[in-house]
Amino acid sequence: MTPRTELGALARRYDLVIVGGGITGAGILREAVRSGARVLLVEAADFASGTSSASSKLVHGGLRYLKNGQWRLTLESVRERQRLLEEAPGLVDPQPFLMPIYADRKPGRWLMQIGLRIYDAMAGVRRSHWMTREALLAAEPCLDERHLLGAMAYEDARTDDARLVLRLIFEAVAEGATALNYVRAELCQTSGRVRGVRLHDEIRGTVREIDAELVINATGAWAGQLPGAPDGAPRLRPLRGSHLVLPLQRLPLRHAVSWLHPQDGRPVFAYPWEGAVVYGTTDLDHREDLAALRITSAELDYLLAGLSRQFPRLRITAADALSTYAGVRPVIDSGKANPSAESRESALWSSPGLVGITGGKLTTFRTTAREVLRAAARQLPQLAPGADRPVFTSAMVPATQQRLYGRLGIAAAGAFLQEIPGDELQPVGDTPYSWGELRWAARHEAVVHLDDLLLRRTRLGLVSAHGGEAWLMRILDICREELGWDADRCTAEAQRYRALWRARHAPPA
Numbered sequence: 001m002t003p004r005t006e007l008g009a010l011a012r013r014y015d016l017v018i019v020g021g022g023i024t025g026a027g028i029l030r031e032a033v034r035s036g037a038r039v040l041l042v043e044a045a046d047f048a049s050g051t052s053s054a055s056s057k058l059v060h061g062g063l064r065y066l067k068n069g070q071w072r073l074t075l076e077s078v079r080e081r082q083r084l085l086e087e088a089p090g091l092v093d094p095q096p097f098l099m100p101i102y103a104d105r106k107p108g109r110w111l112m113q114i115g116l117r118i119y120d121a122m123a124g125v126r127r128s129h130w131m132t133r134e135a136l137l138a139a140e141p142c143l144d145e146r147h148l149l150g151a152m153a154y155e156d157a158r159t160d161d162a163r164l165v166l167r168l169i170f171e172a173v174a175e176g177a178t179a180l181n182y183v184r185a186e187l188c189q190t191s192g193r194v195r196g197v198r199l200h201d202e203i204r205g206t207v208r209e210i211d212a213e214l215v216i217n218a219t220g221a222w223a224g225q226l227p228g229a230p231d232g233a234p235r236l237r238p239l240r241g242s243h244l245v246l247p248l249q250r251l252p253l254r255h256a257v258s259w260l261h262p263q264d265g266r267p268v269f270a271y272p273w274e275g276a277v278v279y280g281t282t283d284l285d286h287r288e289d290l291a292a293l294r295i296t297s298a299e300l301d302y303l304l305a306g307l308s309r310q311f312p313r314l315r316i317t318a319a320d321a322l323s324t325y326a327g328v329r330p331v332i333d334s335g336k337a338n339p340s341a342e343s344r345e346s347a348l349w350s351s352p353g354l355v356g357i358t359g360g361k362l363t364t365f366r367t368t369a370r371e372v373l374r375a376a377a378r379q380l381p382q383l384a385p386g387a388d389r390p391v392f393t394s395a396m397v398p399a400t401q402q403r404l405y406g407r408l409g410i411a412a413a414g415a416f417l418q419e420i421p422g423d424e425l426q427p428v429g430d431t432p433y434s435w436g437e438l439r440w441a442a443r444h445e446a447v448v449h450l451d452d453l454l455l456r457r458t459r460l461g462l463v464s465a466h467g468g469e470a471w472l473m474r475i476l477d478i479c480r481e482e483l484g485w486d487a488d489r490c491t492a493e494a495q496r497y498r499a500l501w502r503a504r505h506a507p508p509a
C-alpha cells in the first residue's frame with residue numbers, strides 16, 4: 001500500500017463498492033478481488049477503527065457458544081481457527097488456556113471435560129487435558145489456591161485484530177483492489193435501486209459520486225444507520241464489551257486463564273498479549289451514541305471484582321491498568337432478557353443493488369465473506385466466490401522473523417527488511433514493536449493521524465504507560481520525515497491523540 005489514496009484518483013465506476021473497513025469489509029475485499037472484479041472499499045474513519053480493533057483478540061471456537069447450543073457457529077469457528085493458525089503464523093498464534101477447577105465453585109471438572117472433548121473433536125486435534133493442582137500452581141502461582149483442585153487445559157488462538165484487518169486490506173490492494181480510509185459513504189438510489197455511493201473525504205472535505213454495480217453494507221454496528229440505504233437491515237442490539245490492559249509485571253501470566261465471574265457466572269479471561277495482559281470482558285446493552293464508547297466505572301468495578309476473585313493476593317486496582325478499551329458487538333436483537341444469551345451469528349439481507357451483512361465474529365471473516373459474495377453473485381454473477389483457497393500465504397522463515405512476516409505478510413516483510421535501517425529494528429522500550437515498524441507504517445500503511453499509528457498499525461497506545469507518551473517526540477520525528485508533517489501539524493496531532501486517549505483509553509479515575 002502506498003500513502004492514502006485521494007477521491008480524485010478513483011475510477012468513475014466500480015463493480016463492487018464495500019462500505020466499512022472492519023474485518024467484515026476487509027474479508028469481503030480480499031475474496032472479491034480474486035474474482036477479477038473492480039473493487040473499492042471505503043472506511044469512514046481509519047481501517048479497523050470500529051469494533052474490529054476492540055475485540056478480545058481471540059481466534060476461537062467460542063466454548064461458551066457450545067453451552068448455548070450454537071453448534072454450527074462453534075464448528076465453523078473451530079475450523080477457521082485451525083486454518084488461520086496454519087496460514088498466518090506470527091499473526092494468528094496458538095494460545096494455551098487454563099480453566100481452574102475448584103471444589104466450591106462452577107464449572108465442575110466433568111462438564112468442562114465433556115465440552116472440551118467436543119471442542120477438540122470439532123478441530124480434529126486432541127489438545128485438552130487435566131492439569132493437577134501442583135502443576136497448575138507451578139505454572140500460574142498467582143491463582144487463588146483455596147479449594148483449588150487443578151485445571152482443564154486447552155488451546156485456542158490469539159491475534160492482533162487490527163493487524164488482521166490491515167493485512168487483509170493491504171494484500172487485497174496489492175492484488176488490484178482500492179481502499180480508502182477517512183472516506184464516509186452514503187448510498188445513492190434511483191427508482192428503488194442502489195446505483196452507487198456519494199463519498200465524503202473527511203480529511204480534504206471533498207465529495208464525489210461513484211457508480212457501482214453492487215454495494216455492500218459492511219458497517220457492523222452502524223448497519224442500520226447508513227445514509228440513503230433502503231429498509232431491510234435487521235434490528236441490532238449493540239452490546240458493549242470493555243477490557244482492561246494490565247502490565248505483565250502486575251498480572252504475571254504465562255497462559256490465558258479463564259474463569260466464571262462471581263457476580264453473574266459469565267466467563268471472563270486474562271491472557272498475555274503484545275507484552276501486556278488483556279483482561280475482559282463485559283457484555284451490556286450500549287444505549288449511548290456509538291461514537292461515545294468507553295469503559296464505565298460500573299464495568300471497571302465488575303472487572304476488578306472478577307480479578308480479585310481469581311487473583312486475590314495481587315490486589316489489582318484501577319491504578320494498575322495501562323489502558324482500557326470498549327467495543328460494540330453488532331448482535332442481532334432477538335429480545336432475550338440476558339444480553340449474553342443473544343446469538344453471535346451474522347445476518348445477511350439484500351435489495352436491488354445492495355447486499356448487507358452484520359453480526360458474526362472476527363474468527364469467521366472468511367466464511368462470512370464467501371457467504372456475502374454468494375449472495376452478491378445473485379445480482380452480479382461475476383462475484384461468485386471461486387475455490388476456497390487460503391486467505392494468506394505463509395513462508396518458512398526464521399522464528400525470530402515470524403512475527404514480522406505474520407503482521408505484514410510475505411511481500412511487505414521482505415521489503416521491510418530491505419528498506420528499514422538495522423538500528424531501527426530495536427524495540428520501542430520493552431514493547432514488541434520496533435522503531436522500524438513505525439517508520440514502515442508511516443511510509444506505506446495509509447496513516448493519516450497519529451492515533452492510526454499508535455492504536456492500530458501498532459498497539460503502543462494500549463500496551464504502554466500513558467499511551468506511549470514517553471516516545472511521542474521520537475514518533476513525531478518519524479511522521480515529520482515520512483509524512484511531511486510540519487511543527488504545527490505535529491502539535492495538533494499530539495493534542496488530538498492525547499485527547500482521544502484520555503477520552504477512550506485512560507482508566508477511569
Ligand SMILES: Cc1cc2nc3c(=O)[nH]c(=O)nc-3n(C[C@H](O)[C@H](O)[C@H](O)COP(=O)(O)OP(=O)(O)OC[C@H]3O[C@@H](n4cnc5c(N)ncnc54)[C@H](O)[C@@H]3O)c2cc1C
Nearest residue numbers: 020022023024044050051052055056058185220241362363
Ligand atoms: C468486546 C468484544 C469482544 C470480541 N471478541 C471477539 C473475539 O475474541 N473473537 C472474535 O472472533 N470476535 C470477537 N468479537 C466480535 C468481532 O470483533 C466483531 O464481530 C467484528 O469486529 C465486527 O466487524 P465488522 O467489520 O462487522 O464491524 P466494524 O469493525 O465495526 O467495522 C464497521 C466499519 O464501518 C465503518 N462505517 C460505518 N458507517 C460508515 C459509512 N457511512 N461509510 C464508511 N464506513 C462506515 C465504521 O467506521 C467501522 O469501522 C468481539 C466483539 C466485541 C465488541
